[in-house]
Every structure is written in C-alpha cells, then in structure tokens.
Amino acid sequence: DADVTQTPRNRITKTGKRIMLECSQTKGHDRMYWYRQDPGLGLRLIYYSFDVKDINKGEISDGYSVSRQAQAKFSLSLESAIPNQTALYFCATSDFQGPTQETQYFGPGTRLLVL
Amino acid sequence: AQRVTQPEKLLSVFKGAPVELKCNYSYSGSPELFWYVQYSRQRLQLLLRHISRESIKGFTADLNKGETSFHLKKPFAQEEDSAMYYCALSGTSGTYKYIFGTGTRLKVLA
Numbered sequence: 288d289a290d291v292t293q294t295p296r297n298r299i300t301k302t303g304k305r306i307m308l309e310c311s312q313t314k315g316h317d318r319m320y321w322y323r324q325d326p327g328l329g330l331r332l333i334y335y336s337f338d339v340k341d342i343n344k345g346e347i348s349d350g351y352s353v354s355r356q357a358q359a360k361f362s363l364s365l366e367s368a369i370p371n372q373t374a375l376y377f378c379a380t381s382d383f384q385g386p387t388q389e390t391q392y393f394g395p396g397t398r399l400l401v402l
Numbered sequence: 403a404q405r406v407t408q409p410e411k412l413l414s415v416f417k418g419a420p421v422e423l424k425c426n427y428s429y430s431g432s433p434e435l436f437w438y439v440q441y442s443r444q445r446l447q448l449l450l451r452h453i454s455r456e457s458i459k460g461f462t463a464d465l466n467k468g469e470t471s472f473h474l475k476k477p478f479a480q481e482e483d484s485a486m487y488y489c490a491l492s493g494t495s496g497t498y499k500y501i502f503g504t505g506t507r508l509k510v511l512a
Contacts, residue, residue: 291445320500327411329488329504330446343498377446381500388453389434389492391500393446 290314293378293394300368301402308363308397310378318381319361320391321345321353323374330377336361337383368401375399404429406489406503414509415479423474423506425463425489433493435465435472438502440486449474449487459483479510 291312300306310319321333322345332345334353342355350372354362365372378394407426415421427433435452450458452465452472463474472489489503 322502327504329408330502332500335498335500337498389500390436390448390451391438395445 291378291380291392291394293376293397295397296395297398299400299402302369304368306365306368306399308365308376308378308399310361310363310394312359312361312378312380312392314380314382314392315358316380316382316392317358318383318389319355320379320381321351321361321363322377322379323347323372324377324396325374333363333376365399365401368399370401373399373401404493404499404501406491406501408487408489408503408506410506411504412507412509414511416511417481418478421474421476421479421483421508421510423487423489423508425472425474425503427470427472427489427491429470429491429493429499429501431493433491433499435463436490436492437461437463437472437474438488438490440488442485446488479508481510481512484508484510 294309317338320335322330331347336342336355339355352364376397379391381389381391383389405428437449439449440446461476488505492500
C-alpha cells in the first residue's frame with residue numbers, strides 16, 4: 288500500500304550516532320505507530336500516536352523518541368544508536384472506528400543495522 | 403500478562419492439505435482478534451478479523467473464548483498461501499493495546 292511510506296528503506300549506522308526514521312501517510316488517518324520486528328519476537332510496539340498532540344509509549348520505548356510533526360508525519364529517532372537496535376522497523380497507520388473495527392496499514396519497513 | 407502466542411514458527415504442508423495456524427491469547431477483557439499476512443516482498447496486511455465472521459481467500463478463524471484461541475484454518479492449502487502469518491489482538495481494557503504474536507511461516511509444498 289503506497290499510502291504509507293518510510294525513509295530510508297535501509298540504513299547502516301555506527302554505535303552512538305543519532306538517526307531518524309521517517310514515516311509519511313496519505314491515508315488521512317489520525318493514528319500512527321512504530322514497531323520493530325526481530326526474528327522470533329514478532330512485532331513489538333515502540334510508540335504510538337492517536338493524533339498530533341497525543342503520543343504514547345509502547346512496550347519497548349527505551350532508547351527511542353518520536354515526533355508527530357503533522358497528521359501525515361511520524362518520525363522515530365534513536366538518540367544514540369546501539370547494536371541491539373539492529374532490526375526491521377515498521378510504521379503503520381490505522382482507521383480506528385472502535386476497538387472492533389481497527390485495521391492497521393503498514394509501510395514497507397526500514398532495515399537498520401547498527402555497527 | 404497480556405500476550406498473543408503462536409506456537410509454531412514454521413508450518414509446512416502439501417498443496418491440497420488442510421491448514422491450521424494456531425493462535426492463543428491472554429487478555430483481561432474482551433479483545434478483538436485479527437490475522438495479518440505478509441507475502442514475499444509485500445507489506446504486512448490484514449487478512450481477516452473476528453468481528454467480520456468472513457472468509458478471505460478460503461481462510462476462516464473462529465474465536466474460542468473458553469480456550470482463548472483464534473486459530474486460522476483453510477481446508478485446502480494452495481502454493482500462493484505461502485507467507486508469514488501474524489495473529490493480533492486489540493483491546494482497551496486499561497491502556498490501549500494492539501499486540502502481535504511472533505508469527506508463523508507457512509510453506510505450502512507442491
């Protein structure tokens with residue numbers, strides 16, 4: 288679904304560097320999410336935002352920060368990257384109309400390697 | 403603890419055989435259950451949700467509240483069903499939750 292885009296698609300960085308992963312959406316959804324995917328651990332929620340002024344920590348927010356610059360943009364930052372943050376990162380949006388009607392729409396993922 | 407468990411990392415079946423991908427959940431409340439699928443080189447996408455009671459691509463899933471399970475089934479597997487499947491739940495008991503399982507890779511052999 289090209290409505291959710293992520294940049295960059297691949298990134299190699301060094302320990303201690305600050306990096307930002309960006310997510311943009313044209314779906315008009317208020318809700319946006321950042322997940323990381325690790326082999327054997329599935330998808331884990333890092334941060335989520337229900338609207339521009341509502342940002343919440345997920346289950347693994349330590350070492351990460353986010354910025355919701357606009358309804359369409361949600362950025363994830365690693366303030367000081369460490370090797371165990373090497374993972375595949377996904378951005379998602381959702382069309383929340385109630386807990387039984389929420390579908391999440393995923394971006395293509397950003398593959399991050401921290402050396 | 404609130405979690406979604408998919409006990410099988412890999413499930414291999416032959417074409418035409420029945421498929422069952424297992425999903426169990428633990429949640430203090432009444433969650434909504436979903437199955438997502440990721441085909442090779444494609445994005446993760448919703449396959450079906452419990453509330454819709456629908457069959458998508460021949461797949462169905464029944465919520466068993468007694469066993470806290472939401473297994474995904476298809477009577478006759480096709481090669482194009484080969485993909486990664488994730489079970490997920492959402493709920494608002496306490497804080498908002500949208501929890502994914504660890505995923506099961508389904509391989510359908512010719």
